[in-house]
Amino acid sequence: MTRRVFLSIMTAAGVSLLAAMLLILGMLQSAYTQRYRQQLRDEAAYAAAGLETGGTAFLAALPAGSGRITLIGADGTVLYDSIGTQDMENHSGRQEVQQALASGTGESSRYSATMGERTYNYALRLEDGRVLRVSAADFTLPEVLRSLAKPLLLIAVIVVLLSLFLALKLTRSIVRPINQLDPEHPDKAEIYPELSPLLDRLSSQSGQIDEQIRELRRKQQEFAAITENMQEGFLILDRDTNLLSYNTSALRLLGADDAVLGQSVLGLNSGSSFRDAVERSIAGEHYQRTMHHDGRYYQLIANPVHQEDGIIGAVLIILDVTEKDQRENQRREFTANVSHELKTPLTSISGFAEIIMSGLARPEDITHFATNIYAEAQRLITLVGDIIKLSQMDENSIPVEKEPVDLREIADFACERLSQAAAKKHITMAVHGSRETVSGVHQILEEMVLNLCDNAIKYNVEGGRVDITVSRDPRGAVFLSVADTGIGIPQSDRERVFERFYRVDKSHSKEIGGTGLGLSIVKHGAAYHGATLSLESELDKGTVITMTF
Structure with a gap:
C-alpha cells in the first residue's frame, strides 16, 4: 500500500511540477525574448549612430561580448562583419536585409551555419543605403532548460523525498486505525468516517461468524458425545489413510494405547484384516469382514466417502461381535x-x-x-x-407378579424335599441363618434353590454334607449359599457350568440323571431377580455357590 500511495503522490506531484514548469518557462521565454530582442534593436541603433560618426573603425572597437555586427552594401555585398568577411556570400537574399531595404528595418530568426546555432537577426537601413545588421543567439526553451538543469534536478529530488515522506505518513495514518481494529468488536474502534461502511460490514459478518462458530461447536460437542458413548469403534480417515477423527471405543477394540490425528491409521493395528479394510475402502470398495484380536471377534465395516465423483476418505465402524x-x-x-x-x-x-x-x-x-x-x-x-x-x-415374560419371598422358608422346603435323595447317599443336610425376605417369584426362587441343592447332592461323596445358609450383610444385601463337600469343579469348567446342558463329567451324566438345565435355570433366575452368582470350588473338597440379592 505504501508503494501505491507513493507512486500516486509522486505522479501527481510530477505532473503538477511539469505543467507548472512548462507554463513558467513559456512565460519566461516570451518575456525574455521580447526584452532580449529589444536590446538587440537598441544595440543596432547605437552601432548605426557610431558608424555615422566613426566609420567602420567604430564597429571594430566595440567590445567582444556584443552580438555579431555585419555591414551590408545596397547590392548585398558584405562590407564588414565582426566575425570576418572572407568567403562570405552575398546577403541580398536574406529576409532581414530585404525588409530593411524596403521599409527601413527587418528581422528574422534562423539557423546560422557561420555561428553554428539558431540566431535572431535585426537589420537597420542607414541613410546612405547600406544595411547594418546585428545577430545574436536566439533565446529558446532548450537553452532555458539547459541553464536550469541543476535547479530542476534539485527540485526533482526534493519532490521525490517529499512524496516518499508524505506517502509513509499518509499510509500510516490510513493503516493505523485498521491495524488497531478489534475483529471481535469492530464497532468500538475509533476510525475516520470513510471506514464506517467497512466496519458495519465487519460487525455484521463478525456476528454471523460467531453464530456459525457456536453452532459448529454445538454440533461438534453433540458429535463427540454421541461417538464417545458408542460401544462401537468409529474411525474417519482421509484418502492418504491419515486419521481425522476417532472415539475411545475404537482404541479399546483395536488394543491401541493412543492415536495421533494426522498420522496413518495403519499404525493402530497391524492385522491383515484391518489393513485390507482400510485399503479397500480408500480404493472405493465397501468392505465388511470379521477380525480376530486378543481372543475376541470384531466385525469391520468400511465405507468410502465420495465427494464430486472423487474419494476423499473412508469411515470405519468396529463392532465387538464376540458375544453374538x-x-x-x-x-x-x-x-x-x-x-x-x-x-x-x-x-x-x-x-x-x-x-x-x-x-x-x-x-x-x-x-x-x-x-x-x-x-x-x-x-x-x-x-x-x-x-x-x-x-x-430370557424374554422376561413370566406370568407371575413378584412378591415378598422368605428365603429361609424356601431353604427349609428344599432341605425337606430332598431329604430322601440325600439319605440314599448318607448325606447330611442343614439350614443356617436368619429369615430374610426378597422381592421375587416364589416358584422360580424355589426352583433355583432346589436345583442348587440337587446338584450338591448328586455331585457329593458318600456320607458328605450340604449346608444352606441365609444371611444379610450390614449394607443390606441378602445372601443364600449352598455349600457341599463333593468332588469339586475343575478350574477349566467353572465358567461353563451355568451353560445349558453343560456337564463337567459327561461319562456319568446318564447315571446322575437330570436334564442338564439346572444351573442354567439358576443363572437366568438370578438375572431375572437382579441377583449375582458367585462360585468357589476346590477339587475333592467341595463347592460353594452363593446368590446375592
Whole structure:
C-alpha cells in the first residue's frame, strides 16, 4: 500500500511540477525574448549612430561580448562583419536585409551555419543605403532548460523525498486505525468516517461468524458425545489413510494405547484384516469382514466417502461381535443338545411301545415296560418344562407378579424335599441363618434353590454334607449359599457350568440323571431377580455357590 500511495503522490506531484514548469518557462521565454530582442534593436541603433560618426573603425572597437555586427552594401555585398568577411556570400537574399531595404528595418530568426546555432537577426537601413545588421543567439526553451538543469534536478529530488515522506505518513495514518481494529468488536474502534461502511460490514459478518462458530461447536460437542458413548469403534480417515477423527471405543477394540490425528491409521493395528479394510475402502470398495484380536471377534465395516465423483476418505465402524458369536455357538449347541435330550427318551418310549404293540412282550413284563415309558415321558415333560422356564426368563415374560419371598422358608422346603435323595447317599443336610425376605417369584426362587441343592447332592461323596445358609450383610444385601463337600469343579469348567446342558463329567451324566438345565435355570433366575452368582470350588473338597440379592 505504501508503494501505491507513493507512486500516486509522486505522479501527481510530477505532473503538477511539469505543467507548472512548462507554463513558467513559456512565460519566461516570451518575456525574455521580447526584452532580449529589444536590446538587440537598441544595440543596432547605437552601432548605426557610431558608424555615422566613426566609420567602420567604430564597429571594430566595440567590445567582444556584443552580438555579431555585419555591414551590408545596397547590392548585398558584405562590407564588414565582426566575425570576418572572407568567403562570405552575398546577403541580398536574406529576409532581414530585404525588409530593411524596403521599409527601413527587418528581422528574422534562423539557423546560422557561420555561428553554428539558431540566431535572431535585426537589420537597420542607414541613410546612405547600406544595411547594418546585428545577430545574436536566439533565446529558446532548450537553452532555458539547459541553464536550469541543476535547479530542476534539485527540485526533482526534493519532490521525490517529499512524496516518499508524505506517502509513509499518509499510509500510516490510513493503516493505523485498521491495524488497531478489534475483529471481535469492530464497532468500538475509533476510525475516520470513510471506514464506517467497512466496519458495519465487519460487525455484521463478525456476528454471523460467531453464530456459525457456536453452532459448529454445538454440533461438534453433540458429535463427540454421541461417538464417545458408542460401544462401537468409529474411525474417519482421509484418502492418504491419515486419521481425522476417532472415539475411545475404537482404541479399546483395536488394543491401541493412543492415536495421533494426522498420522496413518495403519499404525493402530497391524492385522491383515484391518489393513485390507482400510485399503479397500480408500480404493472405493465397501468392505465388511470379521477380525480376530486378543481372543475376541470384531466385525469391520468400511465405507468410502465420495465427494464430486472423487474419494476423499473412508469411515470405519468396529463392532465387538464376540458375544453374538458365542450366542450363536450356544444356540447351535443348545439345539444339538435339545435334539439329543429329546431323542433319548423318545427312542426308549418308541422301543417299549413297539414291543408291546407287536405282542412280543410277556404279560408279566408289560408293567415294567409301562413304568419305563412313564419315567421317560416324565423326563420329557420335565425337560420341556425347564426349556419353557428358560425361554420365559430370557424374554422376561413370566406370568407371575413378584412378591415378598422368605428365603429361609424356601431353604427349609428344599432341605425337606430332598431329604430322601440325600439319605440314599448318607448325606447330611442343614439350614443356617436368619429369615430374610426378597422381592421375587416364589416358584422360580424355589426352583433355583432346589436345583442348587440337587446338584450338591448328586455331585457329593458318600456320607458328605450340604449346608444352606441365609444371611444379610450390614449394607443390606441378602445372601443364600449352598455349600457341599463333593468332588469339586475343575478350574477349566467353572465358567461353563451355568451353560445349558453343560456337564463337567459327561461319562456319568446318564447315571446322575437330570436334564442338564439346572444351573442354567439358576443363572437366568438370578438375572431375572437382579441377583449375582458367585462360585468357589476346590477339587475333592467341595463347592460353594452363593446368590446375592
